Amino acid sequence: MLLPYLLRGCSAKYVQVALSSTRFCIGCCSIRGVATSRSHLFLRGIPQRFLNLSRGAKTHRRKQSQEDDWKKRNKTILTYIAAAGVGMIGMSYAAVPLYRLYCQATGLGGAAIAGHDTEQVETMKPIRDRVIKVTFNADTHASMQWNFRPQQSEIYVVPGETALAFYRAKNPTDKPVIGISTYNVVPFDAGQYFNKIQCFCFEEQRLNPHEEVDMPVFFYIDPEFDEDPRMARVDTITLSYTFFEAKEGQRLPIPGYS
């Protein structure tokens, strides 16, 4: 009967020592109080029943209220933890559209920047002191029989100025061939500043047998290229086109609307 009280007394003592490190007098009092009740219990002279009645009632009530306090504290802590868990799950769901908005605003990863407006072409000023060399590359898919090559190996442009470049494609076969092309810009980071006003990509182009055509690309480099610290050491941009053969009735998605 005494043992649970003893144990609770011990644990109470340790808890109070831990909690009241800055409140010495209160801690001392409570420790002394528990210790004296325990030491009294070992005296044979005084009947234990009597001792327990007088001291045990007070400590029992104190311990009962302490237990209630602990239970209440545990409940609040559990509530907080549960709320934090639910909050984390909610944040992970909300992160998807938020991240998309963030990417659009800052243009990370070469994605289309929100606010990339075509009116800029009219008002932009060329930045004369930053000359960039744009090299051209042309590829075809292995099964594509066109002869496709650029007509100039490089062009020196400045940001903010529109430029024109030409590719040439020839169909050496006896059958009309429909081609469709895509492009790539290296370095990838510079790709977000490389704006094409008009080109020949993403739409089907049909070449009759033994026909040769000039394909122009009209582009400019965004003037903000000069202000980006990541582009400070970029001097060369490579534009690379690849032609694939298009099958009849095939519809490809236009990029940029993902």
Added chain:
Amino acid sequence: MSTAMNFGTKSFRPRAPDKGSFPLDHFGECKTFKETYMRCLKNNRFDNSRCREESKEYLECRMDRQLMAKEPLEKLGFKDLVDDSQKENEAKS
């Protein structure tokens, strides 16, 4: 290259051109303008700033022959050339 799904690598996202695609010049109607432009580039060590007149003329040829949607030249970035020619006309008259 752009489809590698490595964590953290930046991939390239192609964007559609602003004004769409040029129709093909099957009959070579603007070939002479293109030749002029290429010759100008070769003479000027491929410096685009020196050959803007020729590129403007090539685009005007395309627009005249229905090979390009008609647009005011300012919208294509030739505002300075248009202003210069206007000033010359005014000076003459």
